[in-house]
Amino acid sequence: MPDARTQEIAAEQKIVDRVYERLEGMREQAAALAVEGHTRASGSTVAGLVERDAMVLKAAARLQTLDAEAEGIVFGRLDFDDDETYHIGRIGVRDGIEPLLVDWRAPAAAPFYRATSGEPLGVIRRRVIICRGPKVVDLDDDVLTPDRAGDLRVLGEGALLAALRRSRGPHMRDIVTTIQQEQDQAIRAPARGVTLITGGPGTGKTQVALHRAAYLLYTDRGRFTDGRILVIGPSTTFTAYIGRVLPSLGEDSVHLRAIGELFDGVTATRRDPAAVAAIKGGERMPGVLTELMWQIPPSAPQRLRIVYAGQVLTLAADDLPAVRRRARERCEADGRRPNAGRAAAAAALLDALWARADGRHLDRQLFGEEVGDRGEFLGFLHAWWPALTPESVLGWLADPARVHGLDAADAETLAASYRTTGDWSVDDVPLLDELTGLLGAPPKPPKAPEPEWKLRELGAQARPATTFVLACGLRDGWELYAPGLLTPMALAGQGIDNDAVGAAQRWAEAVILREGHKVVGWTDGFDPHGEEGYVPLLAEPLPVDEPDDTPVPEPYLHVILDEAQDLSPMECRMIARRAEFASMTVVGDLGQATHPLAAGAWPALVERLGKRELRMLDLPTGYRVPQEIADYAARALAPGIEPTRSYRPGGLLQVREVADLHAAAQAAVAEAPQGATVAVIAADARVPGLAALGVPVMPASLVKGLEFDHVVVVEPAEIVEAEPRGMSRLYVVLTRAVAGLVVLHRRELPAELR
Numbered sequence: 001m002p003d004a005r006t007q008e009i010a011a012e013q014k015i016v017d018r019v020y021e022r023l024e025g026m027r028e029q030a031a032a033l034a035v036e037g038h039t040r041a042s043g044s045t046v047a048g049l050v051e052r053d054a055m056v057l058k059a060a061a062r063l064q065t066l067d068a069e070a071e072g073i074v075f076g077r078l079d080f081d082d083d084e085t086y087h088i089g090r091i092g093v094r095d096g097i098e099p100l101l102v103d104w105r106a107p108a109a110a111p112f113y114r115a116t117s118g119e120p121l122g123v124i125r126r127r128v129i130i131c132r133g134p135k136v137v138d139l140d141d142d143v144l145t146p147d148r149a150g151d152l153r154v155l156g157e158g159a160l161l162a163a164l165r166r167s168r169g170p171h172m173r174d175i176v177t178t179i180q181q182e183q184d185q186a187i188r189a190p191a192r193g194v195t196l197i198t199g200g201p202g203t204g205k206t207q208v209a210l211h212r213a214a215y216l217l218y219t220d221r222g223r224f225t226d227g228r229i230l231v232i233g234p235s236t237t238f239t240a241y242i243g244r245v246l247p248s249l250g251e252d253s254v255h256l257r258a259i260g261e262l263f264d265g266v267t268a269t270r271r272d273p274a275a276v277a278a279i280k281g282g283e284r285m286p287g288v289l290t291e292l293m294w295q296i297p298p299s300a301p302q303r304l305r306i307v308y309a310g311q312v313l314t315l316a317a318d319d320l321p322a323v324r325r326r327a328r329e330r331c332e333a334d335g336r337r338p339n340a341g342r343a344a345a346a347a348a349l350l351d352a353l354w355a356r357a358d359g360r361h362l363d364r365q366l367f368g369e370e371v372g373d374r375g376e377f378l379g380f381l382h383a384w385w386p387a388l389t390p391e392s393v394l395g396w397l398a399d400p401a402r403v404h405g406l407d408a409a410d411a412e413t414l415a416a417s418y419r420t421t422g423d424w425s426v427d428d429v430p431l432l433d434e435l436t437g438l439l440g441a442p443p444k445p446p447k448a449p450e451p452e453w454k455l456r457e458l459g460a461q462a463r464p465a466t467t468f469v470l471a472c473g474l475r476d477g478w479e480l481y482a483p484g485l486l487t488p489m490a491l492a493g494q495g496i497d498n499d500a501v502g503a504a505q506r507w508a509e510a511v512i513l514r515e516g517h518k519v520v521g522w523t524d525g526f527d528p529h530g531e532e533g534y535v536p537l538l539a540e541p542l543p544v545d546e547p548d549d550t551p552v553p554e555p556y557l558h559v560i561l562d563e564a565q566d567l568s569p570m571e572c573r574m575i576a577r578r579a580e581f582a583s584m585t586v587v588g589d590l591g592q593a594t595h596p597l598a599a600g601a602w603p604a605l606v607e608r609l610g611k612r613e614l615r616m617l618d619l620p621t622g623y624r625v626p627q628e629i630a631d632y633a634a635r636a637l638a639p640g641i642e643p644t645r646s647y648r649p650g651g652l653l654q655v656r657e658v659a660d661l662h663a664a665a666q667a668a669v670a671e672a673p674q675g676a677t678v679a680v681i682a683a684d685a686r687v688p689g690l691a692a693l694g695v696p697v698m699p700a701s702l703v704k705g706l707e708f709d710h711v712v713v714v715e716p717a718e719i720v721e722a723e724p725r726g727m728s729r730l731y732v733v734l735t736r737a738v739a740g741l742v743v744l745h746r747r748e749l750p751a752e753l754r
């Protein structure tokens, strides 16, 4: 006679088998539908069900492809006092219209997480079904109303303890089977506004954030699907660590990015030293970047020289900055960004040349074949006012003379950081992103002139106009020439009264506008070709911003920020741009704030993100760090912050004064239990000296959000000294351990730890 446990497992296995059979059936159905074509189902009432099935199937396929260690699709069961029983899973599965498995995110599944013995919500027994793929391996029961339990069998020691006891892998696992009540409340909080989730290290903030993403997708898939939810984490190490959680919940449409990956084309992993980060992240940087981008590029030619009517006209290095200032003023007056400002630059250069031409007007002849300098002028213009990329402009900061808006010492610190490093740091990413907006999109190459426009002789010296030219010919009336064309683009004949210059201007403006250009000013000129025409007006050439046909990505509708306590003002601006139309979930712990410009208080941070409405939820219980280690770590916690109460039992803490840090670290690593994840954590500068320990040696600046069974911390004093908020960094480091923490020191320990 098999024992009770074996019998119960066998009973649950039958249910699990039915779920997998049904999924297999759906797979065959889907394949058949694909052969038949989708038309049969679409438009009919079954369409919705077929679509839902297709979705479930996709999610199931994703779950199946996860590693063999993955827990199965079925994980829970609720027995209610009215004899109703549900099974709960990572996805919902129906058999016909009968629910076979309830999705954990459905309202019907909420009692699985919310019911307590104080408030059982009708639940008699909550059962966690532990599977390896499709095989049931164990059961764990929690009886909420013992007096109603009758002959229900009760097995196991409590699912949460069992889950916490399981060893860690290289990736974070979901907690869908053991979400706790306060975590469930945070996961299921409404999407709108800003939801702030706080809690000490290991209280499950990251888990809650990820499960919340899956929950929001479930509740409003139509709105949030296809990459409309963005999750931002502190580092690529962290995003790699948590990257499996959403797929294990059947979701893969969420965008998961580290801060250093938010600017397309750059993956930054290196952090700048605190002194540099404090400058780069600061509120003065938008001003610094604005001043920078209008400057003459380092590679620009120093002198413009052209020949006009036999006269050499020159703008020298001393003249050009003033010309540039005028071009900038023109752009700013029109709200144009540098990449849309070349026309203004051309106009400012022409004005300056004009002034050189002894009072004689420069007109379109300036660019004519006769003087042959049109190419020269345009060549200069393009080099002096090139299309700018954020990367090119940010690189100019290597020259401290180009830094305006900072004091001399900060300017030199900033410039030195760009002189000494060849790659972008995480702290550069918000600057690159800011510059994208400041510079505007680079102009597209101009379209070739329309070939069908025919050549029209303008006397013996026909030449294309370089600007829009509105001419009043004695014979032809008003004619409008476009740049690069020998023939008028439009003729008004004598229809416009010759005296009514204003009317002619309005007509020309309308035609130019129709051609996709805009007139920004007018200036007088004379047609040098005498009898052919009198040119009373000259419109400035104005390359328009070509309509950009690259598809604009849809804006994010929900942005989830993990480790938000650390965001600098510049990082907040970068995120705010992405969250302009989004509700937000902000997750963090002020006790772990290490950035020199961290906001220090939540309302200030939320304001930096450009948001107001705030809903606050706190997670009070720690599930990672055992109490003894948590108490030790709390000595490094900033004053005024409540330490976390730990749920996890056990834990081993050892503090050792040693003579040889490397040898001691080696010994401490060797002591770790078989199969445990182990990391050695040290100040960033010491990491290279600890090579060849056979386990990851992590720089203290990169361990935020991570955890290991066994942690060896090397020389805490160095971690504290490495940065202004070194004590908070040490707190982060000491709270990474799940089971064992060994602290090694040769120097005296920081006073707080003694």
Ligand SMILES: Nc1ncnc2c1ncn2[C@@H]1O[C@H](COP(=O)(O)OP(=O)(O)OP(=O)(O)O)[C@@H](O)[C@H]1O
Residues within 6 Å of the ligand: 160, 163, 164, 173, 174, 175, 178, 179, 180, 183, 199, 200, 201, 202, 203, 204, 205, 206, 207, 208, 589, 592, 623, 624, 704, 705, 706, 707, 735
């Ligand atoms: N309800 C739960 N059931 C099982 N394990 C849990 C539960 N809640 C949290 N944990 C575990 O506790 C550990 C810490 O969780 P998590 O990393 O989400 O915490 P955190 O608050 O983000 O920590 P930190 O502030 O250090 O980044 C993880 O191993 C997580 O799986």
